[in-house]
Amino acid sequence: MHELNHTQIAQRLDQLTELSVALGNSPDTGSLLERILRVAKSLTNADGGTLYRPSADKQSLNFYISINDTLNIYQGGASGNEIDIPSVPLYDQWGHQNLSSVAAYAANFRQSVNIEDVYKADVFNFSGMRSFDANFGYHSKSFLTVPMSDHEGELVGVLQLINCKDPASGEIVSFSQTDQRFIEALAAQAAVALTNQQLIRQLEELLEALVNLINIGIDEKSPYTGRHCQFVPELTMMLAEAVHNTSEGPLADFRMTDGDRKELWLAGLLHDCGKITTPVHVVDKATKLETIFDRIHMIDTRFEVLLRDAEIRALKMKCEPGANHAAIDEALAADLARLRADREFLRVANVGGEGMKPDDQERVRAIAKYRWTGPDGQEQDFLSDEEAMNLTIRFGTLNDAERKIINNHISMTIKMLESLPWPKHLANVPEYAGGHHERMDGKGYPRGLTKDQMSVQARLMAIADIFEALTARDRPYKKGKPLSESMRILGNFALNGHIDPDLFDIFVRQKVYLTFAQKNMDPRQIDHVDEAQIPGYKP
Structure with a gap:
């Protein structure tokens, strides 16, 4: 010893x-x-x-x-x-x-x-x-x-x-x-x-499990948002890595550590956590008249009442002495054709689109003034003010009140995330996740931030969020857009102050959009993209 x-x-x-x-x-x-x-x-x-x-x-x-x-x-x-x-x-x-x-x-x-x-x-x-x-x-x-x-x-x-x-x-x-x-x-x-x-390690695993738990809750409420909750963080990280690897231009100094990557990934997973508070009938509103169910079927029933009323009137007229049956049949046929055309028009109007024409909006309002007798025996307007308002929505399927409810999800996201005691290495999660609906020109929501007030991470998440929403094929209120159209829309957003043009340049130049599309988009959506024709992009 x-x-x-x-x-x-x-x-x-x-x-x-x-x-x-x-x-x-x-x-x-x-x-x-x-x-x-x-x-x-x-x-x-x-x-x-x-x-x-x-x-x-x-x-x-x-x-x-x-x-x-x-x-x-x-x-x-x-x-x-x-x-x-x-x-x-x-x-x-x-x-x-x-x-x-x-x-x-x-x-x-x-x-x-x-x-x-x-x-x-x-x-x-x-x-x-x-x-x-x-x-x-x-x-x-x-x-x-x-x-x-x-x-x-x-x-x-x-x-x-x-x-x-x-x-x-x-x-x-x-x-x-x-x-x-x-x-x-x-x-x-x-x-x-x-x-x-x-x-x-166990706490980190627990945190990730809780994040997944929130996303499971959102997915159960709305199966249409499940892919979005997965794809936005994936696309966010793809674009972030492309920026990290860039050695030229305004973003040449942007670099990430493994800790930074984990923080951004977590923010991507949580970027829509506020949707857990959004009513299902608003998140999944596939048509303008949908609430718990699509009320177009109620309006179809009213048209059946009008059609039968027209036939009953015609039969009563034929019972009168000296009635001109041919003229009555001709007038009835015209009434029935008009009502059926109006019914088909409202069915089409009920489907959200890119922009409803003013003439079509006026036609809805004219149909709304038809009179019919309801189950209570009282004569009333064919459409209620609320139904007419919904059917004249110009873009998409949401009315102003519902759009405010949807937009509130980002405020709830920020409120939920800022209430958590984040450790130092995850302190930026609320800012990253809460900025994806802001615009570079300050016209976004909920805080109206400008480009200089936002981190690179929040700005690139905004691009990922918009691109995924444009190309998503699983939304109840729209079809997924072709790749070329999605890039054209994003390019215009880069020009009009909606998204960061420097990040968009990397998104195109490093072909992040194409890599993501080939991995996750329906092949039928992936058409040829002429990068020289993308607005705001210079090859």
Whole structure:
């Protein structure tokens, strides 16, 4: 056994302090574990060392990394060399604790085991070690095995060191009590670091699961938004990587770390989380008269009443003396044809379009003034004011009140996200997610931000959101547009202050639009795009 002087103890304390700082800063579990073992070897001047991790079912110890200087062995860890050593069972076939293996003993009892000479020890089964020695011409002697437990006493690993060398003579000696205390201190620090990493990873996984939970809720409310919640973050990241790789132009300095990427991806997943508060009949409003159901069928029923009323009037007229049956039939035929034409017109008007003509809007209002007798026996206008208002919606299927409800989803998104205690590395999620309906000219919503007031990430998410909405083929209120038309619309948006023209240039130049289209769009939508004809883009 070698004893340490004050200088050596001070040096070890320095090493332990440095490791403690490194453990707190290491984001990678693999490199962290390797550093733990190498520092443990260095602290004790051990010839070899092994680090075990408990299996997922907690029934055995798996070799994670094994190092031996004399034999030039380096397996597991970052070496790339597979460990060909079998696991150490923690229990026997009857479920009793395995006490024959020193590593299993230390793990089961959470106690350190310090053996001066394994060939003189008869408590543990060292047949595997003796076989190892015989195969490699090695002589194992001193062993120090220390369990690593977290704050709840849960086993996170076992450190095993072999053959302590005397620094002066190089002779194999036993591990001292000072060695053991230092390694126990190291094991305690390492367990805390590993537990922290595990907790952080679990919290991140929980956060992503909660995000997916919100999206599942939105998808269940509206199957039409499911693809949007998936595709917008995907397209956002594609465009972000293209900007990251750009070395020329106004965005040449934009760069992302892995942390930045995770933050942006999460913002993309959450960009429409406020839709969980939006009524289903508004989100999925496929026609102008749809609420819980499409009320065009009620209007069809009223037309049936008018058609029958016309026939009844004609029959009554024919019953009068001297009635001109031919003229009555001719007038009836004209009335029936007009009513059927009006019914078909309203059916077409009920489908949202790109722009309803003023003449068609006036025709709806004229039909609305027809008189009919309702179930209560009272004569009334054929269409209510609310029905006429909906049927004269110029663009799409939403009236002004419903559009405000839809637009409110972004305010709810911001409100929900800003209410969360985001950690520092995710602090920008609300801004990224909440800016995708803003415009570069300040005419967007909900805050009327201008380009200079928005991050690059929020600006590029706006492009991803619009492009996906234009090309989506699963919306109840419209068909997916061809690729060329979508690019023409986006190009005009770049010209009129809607989206960032610099980002749009990269979107086209790096062919992000085409890569996304080939992967996710219906092939029938992917027509030829003449980039030279895209508004606002200069090849």
